Amino acid sequence: MIIIILAVSEIIFKKRYIMKYLILTVTAFSLLLASCGGNDKSTVQSTSDTAQLAKATDKPTAATTMNNPAIESEKIINQIVLTGNDRMQYSDTLFKVKAGEKVTLKMTNIGKMPKNSMGHNFVLLKAGTDITNFAGEAMKARDNDYIPISLKDAVIAHTKLIGPGESDEITFIIKDEGYYDFICSFPGHYGSMRGKIIVE
Ligand SMILES: [Cu+2]
Structure with missing residues (x-):
């Protein structure tokens, strides 16, 4: 059994x-x-x-x-507030939003380490994206805030790469219900800085 x-x-x-x-x-x-x-x-x-x-x-x-x-108790929201720290952690890794509705996300880097060694971003990926492959390509895209141009079609939305004390705010709409991964694409971070957005 x-x-x-x-x-x-x-x-x-x-x-x-x-x-x-x-x-x-x-x-x-x-x-x-x-x-x-x-x-x-x-x-x-x-x-x-x-x-x-x-x-x-x-x-x-x-x-x-x-x-x-x-999952069950996660409330549907349309304003996401997220932080990243020097321990390569997001403040939250699970959100629930409504399909077709505008979502605002504000991300702040609350760490103290320099951006070039501990920068963070939020990259929301289309369903079915191979995260490992994406992160591998992202590593090579330092000049583009670690957003790989070759895989930009896999990105629904992303913030800038932000250093200590910095914030960035973005808005996006996810049309289809499902589960969507988000990661920090700074090299080496996606292993711990990753989460999901549930779209209902
Ligand atoms: Cu990061």
């Missing part, structure tokens, strides 16, 4: 079929854990796998918990 669920979940993650399936899988794990709490081996296996799941889906950990309160 466990093996089947693990196998299924692995396939699902490989295909990157985001929340819906993750929720099902995590819920299945939870039920499983509850039903065989005494079995050490399976508990360890399931726990570590759940942790991996959380990692693999690029979601905030809270979003992968039982009943998925982060």
Whole structure:
């Protein structure tokens, strides 16, 4: 039973079929854990796998918990306020907006490190964009605020690259419902500076 669920979940993650399936899988794990709490081996296996799941889906950990309160309770907003810091973190990694409505995003770099070593931006990518590939190309685009011209069609919106104490504000509209990734495209940052916008 466990093996089947693990196998299924692995396939699902490989295909990157985001929340819906993750929720099902995590819920299945939870039920499983509850039903065989005494079995050490399976508990360890399931726990570590759940942790991996959380990692693999690029979601905030809270979003992968039982009943998925982060997604469900996330309020629809049209003004996003975001900060980036010297530890390569965004202040928030999950937002929910309404399809077809204008969204304003203000991003501030609250760090102290110089822009050329710890600059940040917000780059919202079209659904289905390969983040790793995008980030790889972005690394080469220093002269363009790390927005790769060759992949500019994959970008829905982006801020400028901002240094300590700086802010940038942008507006954008996402027409279609779905899950959209955003990253900081400064070299090396997308691993930790990434999040999702849910469009309903
Ligand atoms: Cu950054």
